[in-house]
Amino acid sequence: MGEIATSSLGSLSSVDMNTPAELRDYLDVGTPVKSRDSPPRPAPPPTKPRSKLPRPIRFLSLPKAATGSDKKAASEPKGQIKKSQDQARLQPLSNPEQALTKTFKLLHSASDDWEKKIEGLTSLRVMAQNHMDILMPKLHDICLAIINEVKNLRSAVSCAAMATLGDMYVHLQRAMDSEVEGTARVLLHKASEANTFIRQGANCALGHMVQSCTPTRVMNALLVGGLSHRNAAVRSCTAQHLERLAEVMGMARLLSGKKDLTDRFLIAVSKLAVDPAQEVRCDVPPVK
Incomplete structure (x- = not known):
């Protein structure tokens, strides 16, 4: 067996002797091993020749020209637009007596339909603007109904009620x-609400009160309702409207020396000036 192995090894050529041992087990060990060529790479796609024509020019689209109504709306402040819309809605009523009766029914109803309550409050705004003589005989009952709606938990109804008081x-x-x-x-109490719209509505209505009603009555109402209130926001609101009242008067x-006026004003200013809350002290009206 050793001779056969030696003769078989001797019969191999020098090239075969250099063949790795792993390849000698194959039957075709004497045949040359073909190397695997890498697959041919695909030819790149033909590129289109660049066109020598000039590129098309893209024009920018111009903004649409503003119409006359757009220019008018842009030139008017938002408050003026809202005011004109309210005035267009608050037209005189054909039968104000019947409208007042219907308004009381809408406000005194136990229904939770907030749209009906706003409808009733809007009717009161119309009558305050165009039919004041209809409101005067029942003014106290009307104010009680409005106060009740200012306390409404729905903010839309509460804001509408405060706007009605302002009108x-x-x-x-x-x-x-x-x-x-x-x-x-009730308006001063609403000045402490977290809702921004309710606070703004309360301040707006109080501002109309300061500008329109008798100053001594206004001062008494502010001092009774807000000077000693537990909430700092209410006391701050009181100080702000006292300053407005001082500007009006x-x-x-x-400081003319009238006992009912000067003394109460100076005492109120002195108390607000040493208030524990900084926001209240900052709103104290200056005495010059």
């Missing part, structure tokens, strides 16, 4: 003096 201050003016204290108390009149 009544503006159009009825000193005829609202007898109702100033009760209405101011004039500091000379406030």
Whole structure:
């Protein structure tokens, strides 16, 4: 066996002797091993020749020209637009007596339909602007109904009620003096709400009260309703409207020496000036 193995090894050529041992087990060990060529790479796609024509010019689209109504809306402030819309809606009523009866039914109903309540409050705004003589005989009952809606938990109804009070201050003016204290108390309380729209509505209505009603009645209402309130936001609101009242009346009149006016104003300012809350102290009206 050794000789056979030696002869078989001797019969191999020098090339075969250099063949790796792993390839000798194959039957075709004497045949040359063909190397595997790598697959041919695909030819790149033919490129299109660049066109020598000039590239098309792209024109920018111009903005659409503004119409006359757009220019008018852009030139008017938002508050003026809203005011004009409200005035267009608050047209005189054909039968205000019947409308007042319907308004009481809408406001005194136990229904939770907030749209009906806003409808009733809107009717009161119309009558305050166009039919003041209809409101005067039942002014106290009307104010009580509005106060009840200012306390409404739905913010839309509460804001509508405060706007109604503001319109009544503006159009009825000193005829609202007898109702100033009760209405101011609920408005000052609303100044402490977290809802921004409710606070703005309360401040707006109080501003109309300061501008339209008798100053001594307004001062009494502010001091009774807000000077000693537990909430700092209410006291701050009171200080702000006292400052507005001082601007309306004039500091000379406030410090004229009248006991019912000067003393109460100075005592209120002194108390607010040492208030524990900084926001209240910052809103104290200056005495010059």
